[in-house]
Amino acid sequence: MAKYSIAWMPGDGIGNDVMDAARLVLDAMKFDAEYRPCDIGWEFWCKEGNALPDRTIKALEGTTCGLFGAITSKPQDEAKEELIPELKGKGLVYFSPIVKLRQMFNLHTNMRPCKSYPGNPLSYRGTLISNPSGGEVAIDQVVFRENTEGSYGGVEFYPLPESVYQALCLNPKMKPWKDKGLENVALSTRIVSKQGCTNICKQAFEYAKKTGRKRVTLIEKPNVLRETGGLMTRIFREVAKGYPGIWADEANIDAICMWMFKNPQDYSVLVAENMFGDIVSDLCAGLVGGLGFAPSANMGDTYAVFEPTHGSAPKYAGQYKVNPIAMLLTVKMMFDWLKEDDKATRLEAAIARVIKEGKVRTYDMGGKSSTMDVAKEIAKHAG
Numbered sequence: 001m002a003k004y005s006i007a008w009m010p011g012d013g014i015g016n017d018v019m020d021a022a023r024l025v026l027d028a029m030k031f032d033a034e035y036r037p038c039d040i041g042w043e044f045w046c047k048e049g050n051a052l053p054d055r056t057i058k059a060l061e062g063t064t065c066g067l068f069g070a071i072t073s074k075p076q077d078e079a080k081e082e083l084i085p086e087l088k089g090k091g092l093v094y095f096s097p098i099v100k101l102r103q104m105f106n107l108h109t110n111m112r113p114c115k116s117y118p119g120n121p122l123s124y125r126g127t128l129i130s131n132p133s134g135g136e137v138a139i140d141q142v143v144f145r146e147n148t149e150g151s152y153g154g155v156e157f158y159p160l161p162e163s164v165y166q167a168l169c170l171n172p173k174m175k176p177w178k179d180k181g182l183e184n185v186a187l188s189t190r191i192v193s194k195q196g197c198t199n200i201c202k203q204a205f206e207y208a209k210k211t212g213r214k215r216v217t218l219i220e221k222p223n224v225l226r227e228t229g230g231l232m233t234r235i236f237r238e239v240a241k242g243y244p245g246i247w248a249d250e251a252n253i254d255a256i257c258m259w260m261f262k263n264p265q266d267y268s269v270l271v272a273e274n275m276f277g278d279i280v281s282d283l284c285a286g287l288v289g290g291l292g293f294a295p296s297a298n299m300g301d302t303y304a305v306f307e308p309t310h311g312s313a314p315k316y317a318g319q320y321k322v323n324p325i326a327m328l329l330t331v332k333m334m335f336d337w338l339k340e341d342d343k344a345t346r347l348e349a350a351i352a353r354v355i356k357e358g359k360v361r362t363y364d365m366g367g368k369s370s371t372m373d374v375a376k377e378i379a380k381h382a383g
């Protein structure tokens, strides 16, 4: 029997291309696993009215962890349009299967490292940035994104029911909305818990401590989102007390977008609730070459799903043209989680080497090589 059982979820579009690249590398590295293909994504929404079928949830329960490619999500009206005729008009509602997976399996921590590898022509201002205190440093950031709460909770209304309006009138600021007519009002909520905030802050500080990083920055907006942002900020300060050697720094989401652009080398570990973490992790990815270089891990207490931060890029689907590096860095994160340290080190070193040599590159890096050519080159050095 294989040592690990991996739920294999290519999903949509280029998810298939990059997962093929992952498989090539995993096999070259003699990873001792069986792979269980699982249905997930747009095709299953259209055919079955469910992008995350129950059989997939069951299958996942019997695996060590999951590897995921990419997902296509569309707004509600467009999604309904694409259902097969038999399923139209049945009141089916589309939800993002990856968001549902994160919540269903309580994968509370989304870790998104963004590193500028030497020689990557796409890194912001080149790989090394001169730093005001002298010397040159690379961008090396890790985002810890709360992964199950906040604006992703799915508690939304349109139009606004009278009963919900009445309940919200416990806060006097709600009253004037009735003047617009409740049928004209849409509501999305941002709900956070002490547990969720505490967990994500602890994960960020623990990681900083373990890896010798000296700064953890909270990204919030407590001057406007007084209750949710306020709770997160108070908890962050409390948790920080347990880590005296680490600088606990706070920034508003708008300001950090400017500061990270201006002085990206100053930031190390970033922690945020769900939506702000989503936003800032794309910004970090942009600084190190784009979504082709951004891996992520959705981790709970006993289960995890690993996915590149990028989407399904439908226009490139099946062309084996896109950069597989984000996916391969994602495999590296899976090795880390499984404590396959030697494999993790070898794979990252091989990726870094291929980036630096610059001989085999996909189109985004100015090359002509295919997804699989890059995977083969990396496998050659990692295997």
Ligand code: IPM
Binding pocket: 071, 073, 096, 098, 099, 278, 309
């Ligand atoms: C991400 C993506 C997802 C998210 C989408 C596809 C629902 O943007 O993983 O960052 O918003 O979490």
Ligand code: MG
Binding pocket: 278, 279, 282
């Ligand atoms: Mg995102």
